Amino acid sequence: MAEGTLSWERVQVEREVETVSRPSLSYWQDAWIRLKANRRALFSLFLVIALLAFTVLGPFVWTVDPAAQDLDQISVPPGADRTATVADDYAPWRGVTATPIEGDGGPVAPATVTVDGHPTTHSVRLYWDPVPGAGGYRVYRNILDPEPDGALGLPIAEILSPANVSFEDRLDLKALTYFYSVVALDDGGQESPSYTTVTADVTRVITAAEAVEKGLVEDASDLSPGDTVKMAFHPLGTDYLGRDMLARLMHGARVSLFIGIVAPFFFVIIGILYGSAAGFMGGRPDQVLMRFADFVVALPFLLFMILLRILFNVESGDSGIGPMLVAMVLLSWPAAARLVRGQILQIREEGYIGASRLLGAKTNYLILRHMIPNTMGVILVTLTFAVPSAIFTEAFLSFIGMGVAPPTPSWGSMCNEGLKTMLTTPHELIAPAAFISITVLAFNLLGDGLRDALDARMRATE
Amino acid sequence: MFLYGVKRLIQGIVTVWFIATATFFAMHGVPGDPLMNDKAVQPEIRANLEARYGLDKPLAQQYWIYLKNMASGDFGISFTQQNREVNDIIREHFKVSATLGILAIVFAAFGGILWGALTALYRNRMPDIVIMFLVILGISVPGFVFAALGQLSVVEINDWLGFTLFPVAGWGTVQHMIVPSMVLGLGTMAFLTRLMRSSMLEIANSDFIRTARAKGLPVTRILRKHQLRNAILPVITVLGPSIAAITTGGFVVELVFAIPGLGRYFVQAVQQSDYTVIMGTTVFYGAFLVFMVIVVDVIYGLVDPRVRLE
Numbered sequence: 001m002a003e004g005t006l007s008w009e010r011v012q013v014e015r016e017v018e019t020v021s022r023p024s025l026s027y028w029q030d031a032w033i034r035l036k037a038n039r040r041a042l043f044s045l046f047l048v049i050a051l052l053a054f055t056v057l058g059p060f061v062w063t064v065d066p067a068a069q070d071l072d073q074i075s076v077p078p079g080a081d082r083t084a085t086v087a088d089d090y091a092p093w094r095g096v097t098a099t100p101i102e103g104d105g106g107p108v109a110p111a112t113v114t115v116d117g118h119p120t121t122h123s124v125r126l127y128w129d130p131v132p133g134a135g136g137y138r139v140y141r142n143i144l145d146p147e148p149d150g151a152l153g154l155p156i157a158e159i160l161s162p163a164n165v166s167f168e169d170r171l172d173l174k175a176l177t178y179f180y181s182v183v184a185l186d187d188g189g190q191e192s193p194s195y196t197t198v199t200a201d202v203t204r205v206i207t208a209a210e211a212v213e214k215g216l217v218e219d220a221s222d223l224s225p226g227d228t229v230k231m232a233f234h235p236l237g238t239d240y241l242g243r244d245m246l247a248r249l250m251h252g253a254r255v256s257l258f259i260g261i262v263a264p265f266f267f268v269i270i271g272i273l274y275g276s277a278a279g280f281m282g283g284r285p286d287q288v289l290m291r292f293a294d295f296v297v298a299l300p301f302l303l304f305m306i307l308l309r310i311l312f313n314v315e316s317g318d319s320g321i322g323p324m325l326v327a328m329v330l331l332s333w334p335a336a337a338r339l340v341r342g343q344i345l346q347i348r349e350e351g352y353i354g355a356s357r358l359l360g361a362k363t364n365y366l367i368l369r370h371m372i373p374n375t376m377g378v379i380l381v382t383l384t385f386a387v388p389s390a391i392f393t394e395a396f397l398s399f400i401g402m403g404v405a406p407p408t409p410s411w412g413s414m415c416n417e418g419l420k421t422m423l424t425t426p427h428e429l430i431a432p433a434a435f436i437s438i439t440v441l442a443f444n445l446l447g448d449g450l451r452d453a454l455d456a457r458m459r460a461t462e
Numbered sequence: 463m464f465l466y467g468v469k470r471l472i473q474g475i476v477t478v479w480f481i482a483t484a485t486f487f488a489m490h491g492v493p494g495d496p497l498m499n500d501k502a503v504q505p506e507i508r509a510n511l512e513a514r515y516g517l518d519k520p521l522a523q524q525y526w527i528y529l530k531n532m533a534s535g536d537f538g539i540s541f542t543q544q545n546r547e548v549n550d551i552i553r554e555h556f557k558v559s560a561t562l563g564i565l566a567i568v569f570a571a572f573g574g575i576l577w578g579a580l581t582a583l584y585r586n587r588m589p590d591i592v593i594m595f596l597v598i599l600g601i602s603v604p605g606f607v608f609a610a611l612g613q614l615s616v617v618e619i620n621d622w623l624g625f626t627l628f629p630v631a632g633w634g635t636v637q638h639m640i641v642p643s644m645v646l647g648l649g650t651m652a653f654l655t656r657l658m659r660s661s662m663l664e665i666a667n668s669d670f671i672r673t674a675r676a677k678g679l680p681v682t683r684i685l686r687k688h689q690l691r692n693a694i695l696p697v698i699t700v701l702g703p704s705i706a707a708i709t710t711g712g713f714v715v716e717l718v719f720a721i722p723g724l725g726r727y728f729v730q731a732v733q734q735s736d737y738t739v740i741m742g743t744t745v746f747y748g749a750f751l752v753f754m755v756i757v758v759d760v761i762y763g764l765v766d767p768r769v770r771l772e
Contacts, residue, residue: 295480300751302710303744306732307488310740392604399606400713400729412604419610419718423617433607441602 031377034453041449047442055257058250062235066247067407070232072204072214074174074242075425081175082231086224087120087205096127096166103132107184109194110137115180116166119200121173126198127166128182135187136160139167142179146197152181175204204231237427239417245431248409252432255321255410257439259394263328264386268379270329271336276367276375278337279344290341293334304331305393306402320405324397328390339382343375377454384447388440395436411436463763470756481748482532485741486525492737537742548742551727556746558633559712559723565643566708567701570650575697577651578658579690585663593655600652605645605711609718612645631720642719646711650704654697661693668692695766702758706751 025033035041073082096116110128117125126139140146142153157167169180178200184192206229211217216229236245278289305327312323347353353370361369391411397403398412406413411432418429512518516527531538537548577597581590616628628641665671666689674684713725720726724743731739 295477298477298748298752299481299484300706300710300744300748302713303728303747304484304488307485307740307744310732310735311488311491388602395604396606396710396714399604400717402729402732415604415606419606422610422614429607429610433604433610436604437599437602437607440604441598444598444601 027377031450031453035449038449038452040445041453044442044445044449047438048446051253051257051439051442055250055253058253059247062246062250064244064247066243066251066409068244069242070234070238070244071242072206072231073234073238075240075421075428076234076238077425077427078235078237078245080237082233083228084204084206084211084231085120086208086211086227086229087122088225089207089209090122093123093125093166093168095164095168097163098130098165100134100162101130101132103134107131107134107186107192109184109192109196110165110182111196113180113182113196113198115198115200119178119202120205121175121202122170122205124169124173124178124180124200124202125166126169126180126182126200128196130162130165131184131192133186134162134184134192136162136185136189137165137167138183138185138191139169140181140183140195141169142181143176144179146179146181146195150195152183152195153179173202175202177201206231236431237425239414239428240421240425245428248414249411249431249435252409252411252414253435255404255408256391256394256412256436259321259325259328260387260391260439260443263325263332263390264383266325266329267333268336268383268386270333271338272340272372272375272379274333275337275340275342276344276371279341279348280363280367280371282345286341290338293337296331296334297338299331301331302393302396305397309397309402320403321408324394324403328393332386332390336379336382336386339378340375343378344371347371347374381447381451381454384443384450387443388447391436391440391443463760466763467756467760470759474752474756477752478745478749479529481752482529482745483525485744485748486528489737489741490521532745537746538738540736540739548739551739552724552742552746555722555724555727558721559709559716559725561639562643562646562715562721562723563705563708563712565639566647566712567650567705568647569644570647570654570704570708571697571701573647573651574654575658575690575694577655578697579662579693581655581659582662582666582693583685594659597652597655600648601656603649605649606714606718608645608648609642609715612641613718616641633721633723638721642715642721646708646715649711650708654700654704657700658693658697661696662689665689665693695762698758698762698765702755705754705758709747709751 035045072084073080076082093116108131110131113126113128115124116127119125128137131137137159138155139157139159140152140154141156142151144151144153146152156169156171159167167182169178179197180200181195181197183195186192206214206216208217211229212219214232216231234244234246236249239245239248274289274293278286278293281289305324308327308330309320309323312326347370353366356366356370394403394410395412395415398410399416401416404410404413414432415429415436418426418432422429509518516524519527535549537552540546540548540551577593581593584590613630616630619628620626620630628637629635632638671684671688674688709725712723713729715721716723716726717729724747728740728743728747730736731743
């Protein structure tokens with residue numbers, strides 16, 4: 001060969017290329033970065049975690065039994081004084097007698113009424129001047145000043161002998177200021193038009209034996225009369241039966257959050273199965289399935305919750321959480337199913353599904369690998385928004401007495417109980433209502449944040 | 463449009479049939495029976511009573527009778543209140559609930575549109591921040607808390623004024639209606655405010671608003687004629703479902719304010735297991751809600767011509 005062979009060789013060219021790249025992020029990593037940038041959503045996420053910790057870990061930290069009644073502290077608001085003075089055991093009082101004074105004309109009120117000794121939660125002792133012509137006396141007790149309306153309060157004693165001019169009150173005394181009013185009665189039992197009022201500032205006392213029994217001190221010999229001891233501590237006060245509010249809120253949160261989270265979880269799963277089946281089959285089956293879902297949506301939700309609750313008859317001693325959960329799942333799945341179906345119909349037309357099918361992907365693979373993961377964002381948002389509405393439903397049902405059966409506490413039933421004493425002890429209503437509101441608020445804000453982070457198209461106009 | 467209405471109406475009737483059927487079988491599955499009393503009933507009397515209430519017939523026949531009665535608008539007789547027809551109960555108490563509900567929804571709709579428009583106009587400024595904070599509160603606080611707080615504030619107002627401006631409970635005069643309907647509408651109003659705000663902001667970015675601005679139309683005219691009108695449309699669509707929310711919310715408000723409405727009656731019937739009243743009221747409410755949604759949809763079709771094309 002005369003001519004040399006030509007050899008083709010690649011020429012190495014080194015060129016600086018500006019690379020515009022960042023590490024490839026998965027959908028979820030990307031969403032997490034966006035969520036982290038949203039301060040409000042992040043705050044609500046922490047709030048949700050704190051609420052869960054309150055429910056799950058709370059009872060280990062605050063080990064008070066939510067059903068235990070502290071009869072010394074009933075309807076006590078948070079931060080109330082809880083000191084008690086150690087006193088001797090209760091000693092009976094013989095009372096004060098006086099010779100009845102004959103008199104004419106109607107009886108008038110006693111000239112003076114005196115509190116004997118120091119009024120304590122053991123007893124308040126009153127005696128008064130005999131009234132001429134009186135056939136007996138009547139004693140009233142009020143926790144408010146009878147002036148100016150002459151509201152004397154409850155008639156607490158009826159003394160039918162004019163010789164007896166004293167009264168010892170031992171009825172359910174609390175560390176309050178009481179207003180005792182004494183009126184005289186004539187022989188016919190008619191009250192005198194005037195009355196005499198005395199105030200008694202009752203101090204809480206406890207005997208050494210009681211203090212030991214309640215576990216406030218180790219040994220009775222450590223205490224001598226006049227010492228002070230601290231009564232059991234209730235950070236958020238107690239309810240109308242003397243039960244610790246904090247412990248009840250923790251256990252109530254269990255019910256409320258359990259229903260609030262588990263019910264949406266189940267109906268979303270049913271919704272995914274039903275919706276993806278309908279969306280994927282398409283055509284006639286899809287229409288039939290979705291028409292049925294439409295019917296279920298049209299059922300008046302709360303009315304049917306009540307009907308189903310009656311249907312799953314709650315046995316006595318049963319908390320009624322199970323029936324409520326089942327009823328909620330039975331009625332709530334169609335919304336999730338509709339949503340998933342819509343998403344599936346949309347995704348089915350996407351290019352990557354066609355590409356995957358071209359590569360020989362089977363239907364199951366398409367559904368599991370492409371369709372469901374791609375609807376997860378929307379589903380997660382729905383789930384988050386379903387939590388507040390489930391909590392509201394539980395609270396509503398418990399509030400009208402169709403929810404969780406007592407003695408199991410739930411936030412809704414606690415509100416129901418608190419409503420009755422709203423005017424005198426508002427803390428019994430405020431605490432559970434605040435917990436419901438904070439939880440619902442946290443899940444709503446978290447839902448907003450997740451929606452913005454997961455789906456840019458659905459992002460709210462801010 | 464007419465065809466659309468007829469189609470929706472037929473769908474509605476089928477839905478009501480479904481509700482009635484579901485109610486019938488749900489109530490039939492309840493353990494125990496309505497004649498079970500604390501007193502032991504002799505078998506003959508029991509048989510007589512069963513015959514009287516038609517409970518001796520086979521289930522399919524009972525269902526058929528039930529459907530026929532429902533179709534002719536007869537809901538039966540109350541079990542606990544002797545000889546009182548469920549129709550009478552509904553007729554008497556629904557008026558009250560409907561008045562309360564209508565007032566609440568009017569209050570919610572006007573409030574929602576007004577506040578929503580305001581927040582959109584003052585976007586990210588003080589009024590927006592304050593109102594949206596209140597809206598978040600309104601969405602997060604359960605209705606019965608509003609009811610309790612409403613009643614509490616009525617007490618305070620009356621105390622402060624020294625006379626009874628708003629009665630604390632009961633029904634009858636206009637003063638009785640104001641506070642309960644406001645309390646009832648509050649949650650829906652918060653929801654509608656949020657919707658109106660995002661709708662207003664969305665419309666503000668649309669082409670036709672830019673065109674109107676480019677033409678040099680005055681700002682108030684753009685707002686009134688172009689932005690508000692279009693922004694209200696989504697609010698109308700959710701009014702239907704809102705009626706459902708207000709109806710059930712009414713139960714609580716009626717309980718708290720001691721209003722003699724159908725909702726309170728229903729709760730009582732549930733507590734006394736008065737089956738005919740429960741069934742009648744459920745079907746009645748169900749039918750009412752279904753047709754309200756249809757009415758709202760048809761109105762929406764009239765307001766927005768684009769819907770009719772579907």
